[in-house]
Amino acid sequence: MNILLTSAGRRGYLVNYFKEALKKQGEIHVANSTEHSTAMIHGDHSIVTPLISDDAYIPFLKKYCEEHNIDAIIPLFDIDLHILSKNKKEFEEIGTQIIVSNNEVIRICNDKWMTYNYLKRNGFNTPLTFLSSLDAVNAVQKNQISFPLIVKPRWGMGSISIFEADNIEELAVFYKKVGHSIQTTYLAFESQQDIENCIIIQEKIVGQEYGLDIINDLKGNYQTTIIKKKYAMRSGETDCSETVSNSGLEKVGEKLSGVMGHISNLDVDIFVMQGVPYVLEMNARFGGGYPFSHIAGVDLPKAIVRWLKGEVVGKSLFEAEIGVVGYKDLSVIGNRKRVAPSI
Structure with missing residues (x-):
């Protein structure tokens, strides 16, 4: 079995998890839009692709998959x-x-x-959110919310251009700043869907933050919810967390699985304020918090490989040891081998 991980970036650990899952009965191919990506070093084969926004991207991937007998693609961005x-x-x-x-x-x-x-419509608690600064200011004046407010891109990722406004003057400045940032970064690609409404203003929730890995099988059937208590964040990703048991958050995870019907992992950020869980964001992919589930005993890559083979996957692959504290470290990797350029 050959698997291609696209937009792999710095997710070298995921490359290694999948290599371990295959047990040398296949190869892991790694793709990114630049060769200067640490994940590329870990793959059995690596390839530089056109940009995702390029019309050549899909044809390129299709040709690569045909030439290298790729059984499955797992996108990571x-x-x-x-x-x-x-x-x-x-x-x-x-x-x-x-x-x-x-x-x-x-x-x-x-x-x-x-x-x-979507969250409001399906009965989940979530921070009050506005699509215009005028609506947010009106809500403040009506005492529906209060400063500080969070200003961020509607189609955002990686904590790019997220600001905390403490008053109306800062709200106006940050609103313009976020708009400029969107136009000058890769956030512009998805934001073109509604460029006039590509910024949101959100109520700030103060409480303990948790990360959930809500795991479904490849047909969208619920398997489990892994809960991590977050202790440190860096650039929008979890830097330190601990696996914990929380029946209330497990119920939130199972309910989200049921309404979303997602495939594989749903990475979810939740704040608990005064005992009430507020769902902040969802990512339908392996999130930056997954390795903390993995080191606690969960093995979603192995489950995916078995599902692809049509095998039955036991619950043991989704059992996380409670109380495992994980940390992300910085390391320097040298590489003399050049990655193959795009065709």
């Missing part, structure tokens, strides 16, 4: 999820399965305004 979910059938026709949720799930997760409305 939000924009990649959006593109590949729309092209699943094309790849199925050449014998390659894309491990990604349907496009509606991806749209809900990538679009934070859709996320807010």
